[in-house]
Amino acid sequence: MQYRPFGKDRYPVSALGFGAMRFPVKDNHTVDEDAAIELLRYGIDKGINYVDTAYIYHDGRSEEIVGRALKDGYREKVRVATKSPGHLVKNAADFDRILDEQLRRLDMDYVDYYMFHGIGKAGLEDIQREKLFDSIEKAKQAGKIGHIGFSFHDNTEAFISICDAYDGWEYCYMQYNYMDVAKQAGREGLMHAADKGISIVVMEPLLGGRLANPPKDVADMMASHHLQRSAAEWSLSWIWNHPQVAMILSGMNSKAQIDENCRIADSAVPSFYAPQETAFIDQVQSVFAKRAVIPCTRCDYCKPCPEGIDIGWLLELYNDSVMHDNVGAPSFAYNTFVPEGHRAEDCTACAQCEDRCPQNIEISTWMPKVHETLKRT
Ligand SMILES: NC(=O)c1ccc[n+]([C@@H]2O[C@H](COP(=O)([O-])OP(=O)(O)OC[C@H]3O[C@@H](n4cnc5c(N)ncnc54)[C@H](OP(=O)(O)O)[C@@H]3O)[C@@H](O)[C@H]2O)c1
Structure with a gap:
């Protein structure tokens, strides 16, 4: 496993982190807890040392399952991240209450990384109005959390203003892959965070799996390339090629996916792409972009629907x-x-x-x- 420095203490974080948003499910909905625990431990045994969860994942079950998976000595092998759910935190009292609930679910008295979840322009305004920077700093002083950060969904302008609004950010999560260079925080945002010394975690590196299963014209281009990389490998290695990226989070739900992603994480060191490889990805991007798909990554943040529509x-x-x-x-x-x-x-x-x-x-x-x-x- 490749490790890169992360956050103010330069923690050697595994280049691949485990995202606990897409655990295996039994009936298209209920988490298969035994399978999830086995997978998470399998990834840790292969060198993954960062686990990301959130209050809302799997209808609140992800934190509990992460907590159980990290028994039997696994907690000491990893750092754990979870997130404050902005849509439920209306004020400082909510912030404190929900953090305590999360620690109970995780069965931990301390979580290494705690962040504001999925914020954009409006989320930042809520944080400032309700003085939640004070709340998160108090939680740190009380020894409940370690490092402060944010995960992001909005546009580049909002991303830059969030980076600039608070000196305490150690890291941020952004959606970034070869199809999102000019979307969300985008490349401009990535460079801005890196210039400010905010460590970068990439989420949704495969657009929720879509980039691992491309349309036939893209698959044919990849199949005829002399490097013979899988579609997942092209996408992940392109991201790891960025020296600004500390870690990629992937929501893997089989041992084969963990094996493949760990293998790629081993070799995809910063700036290892030849110019021809970058040019190839530019071509792939333009062919892919012609498919007018809906930009859903199946993160399920939209749930619940009052009509029960999945x-x-x-x-x-x-x-x-x-x-x-x-x-x-x-x-x-x-x-x-x-x-x-x-x-x-x-x-x-x-x-x-x-x-x-x-x-x-x-x-x-x-x-x-x-x-x-x-x-x-
Ligand atoms: N903070 C936020 O706002 C936020 C938002 C989204 C995500 N996240 C975090 O970031 C993590 C990563 O995001 P993500 O789960 O969307 O990542 P992703 O890597 O884009 O998508 C994960 C999906 O990609 C497929 N996959 C992974 N590795 C593969 C491989 N080697 N070959 C083929 N397919 C592969 C699997 O899809 P199949 O199931 O179809 O096989 C898997 O479920 C999440 O788990 C979560 O922890 C945070």
Whole structure:
């Protein structure tokens, strides 16, 4: 495993961190706890020393499962990160109460990294208005948390203003991959954080898996390249090529994915790409960009839907049909496995989900098109 310096204490963090947002599930929903614990320990045994969870992941179960997985000596081998859920923290009292609840769920009296979750311009305003920088510093002084940071979803301008708003940031999480160079914080944001000495963690490096399963034209380009990298390898290695990136978080849900990502993490050192490799990724990017998919990464932050619609799943089925020019299998899944009453046509356009979507997707506008594309013909 490759290790890179991270945060103010230059912790040698594994270049690959374990994201606990996508544990294996049994019935498209319930976490398979035994499998999740086995996987997390498997990753740690392979050298991963950073685990990322959050209050909201897996409907609140992720923190509990991480806590259980880190028994039997595993806690000492890793640093743990979790996040303050901005949409539930309305004031300092909420902040304190929820942090204590998180420590109980994790069964820990201290968490190494604590951050404001998924903030953007509005999130920063809430933090400033409710004086939550004071709250997070008090939690640090009380020995409940170690290092302060933020995870981010918004545009470059918002990212830069957040970086500049507080001197205590040690690290930030940003969505970054070869399709997001000019989206979200983007390359400009990445450079800004690096210049300020804020360590960078990349999340959604495969766009939730989409970049690991590209459309045929992109897959063909990769297959004919002499380097013979998998689609996941092209994406991850391109990110690790950035010396500004300390760590990539990936939500792996099989041992094969852990094996592959650890193997890539071993060799993809900063600035190892030849100019031809960078040029190849530029070509891939332009072919990929022609596919007008919905920018959903199935993070499920949109949940719960009052109609019980599994929004991320339906958007993924739609995207699969567009990316692979084939509606057959997605349509079969939609008509066979999505229960009546919970299909895209059942969206009432209440738009509660849109307030929570980190990608700003106009979900209620897409739903009729999703149904029209996937419905039985
Ligand atoms: N703070 C925030 O706002 C925020 C937001 C999002 C994520 N995060 C954190 O960042 C972590 C990483 O994000 P992410 O889970 O979206 O990462 P990601 O790597 O973009 O997506 C993970 C998915 O990619 C696929 N995958 C991973 N490795 C693969 C490989 N070698 N070959 C083929 N497919 C592979 C798997 O999809 P399949 O299941 O389809 O196989 C996996 O579920 C999360 O787990 C979470 O901890 C934070």
